[in-house]
Amino acid sequence: MKKSVRTLHIVAASIAAGIGFGAQAADQVNIICSVQAEWCNMIGSVYGRTTGTKVNISMKGSGEALAQIIAEKENPKTDVWFGGTGDPHLQAAEQGLTIEYKSPSLAQLHPWAQQQAQQAGYKTVGIYSGPLGFGYNTELLAKKKLPVPKSWADLLKPEYKGDIQVANPASSGTAYTMVATLVQLMGEEKAFDYLKALHRNVGQYTRSGTGPIKAVARGETAVSISFVHDAPGEKLAGFPVATSTPSEGTGAEIGSMSIIKGARNLAAAKKFYEWALTPAAQEMAAAAKQFQLPSNKNAKVDPNVPDFKSIKFINYDYAKYGASAERKRLIAKWEKEVNSLPR
DSSP, X not given: OHHHHHHHHHHHHHHHHHHOOOTTSOSEEEEEEOSOHHHHHHHHHHHHHHHOOEEEEEEOOHHXXXXXXXXXXXXXXXXXXXXXXXXXXXXXXXXXXXXXXXOTTGGGBOHHHHHHHHHTTTSOEEEEEEEEEEEEEHHHHHHHTOOOOOSTGGGGSGGGTTOEEEEOTTTOHHXXXXXXXXXXXXXXXXXXXXXXXXXXXXXXXXXXXXHHHHHHHTTSOSEEEEEGGGHXXXXXXXXXXXXXXXXXXXXXXXXXXXXXXXXXTHHHHHHHHHHHTSHHXXXXXXXXXXXXXXXXXXXXXXXXXXXXXXXXXXXXXXXXXXXXXXXXXXXHHHIIIXXXXXX
């Protein structure tokens, strides 16, 4: 605990020194935060303390965040949308819900983060990346004599019936990434045949993309389909959690950040945006036990971050599957052809 507090103080001091904010900072910024609660709370606390800004944070999954931003289009109550899968951020950009902003820090970011910005007309930017895969409870697998899942095909085995959790793609960017990944990997017809077969083994579709890995950690289900960077934090908390990534190939999220069109605190939003792209700010993810790959090339990479070089990735088409019409079509098809089926 003392080590965590000391780390937080060091991070806060380096951020304050590195970006030069002080008493002149804007008074307030309203943020929808689509990363895990500990990270959301930490950025709010540290940024508020180091800048004097009042930070109002609302925590929502990326699907729910997009729905709120659409609903508030005529009278936005949000200034910045921080984190969550990139597809909904691209959709918000496409629908004119976010504004173009070219950060002076873009050159410091990995190519995948810069590409995310370019595809959106600079209405969003990549702030982290993380691979999709499987989480599993090692003790529960041993108790039930279940094998470790190593492929998409493995999850269809009858012995997993009722022991898999995944989120609902209508509310979760994580689950939509799964659907889009499978469509690109298998072709749409085979992907939906797969999702129908998988449905028989799913015990629950959660609202949030992090729900399944938390259920795995607590022994409520044996296997989750989730971003593998969500597992190390559970393991560090003492839970018997391990991960694998599918041998056939998988997708990765590009967690993103956007400034909302009509933001009431635009100057404050831009200052927060710049802060969030600094190495010191991005290193706070690991301090909050979140282990995505930071987008700033100068940020230190925690050893718990998944080794991207050891994972087989598909060539994920973020522009196509980040488009509103494609997302809406695939989710509607999943609701009609998969979620409506008995289990």
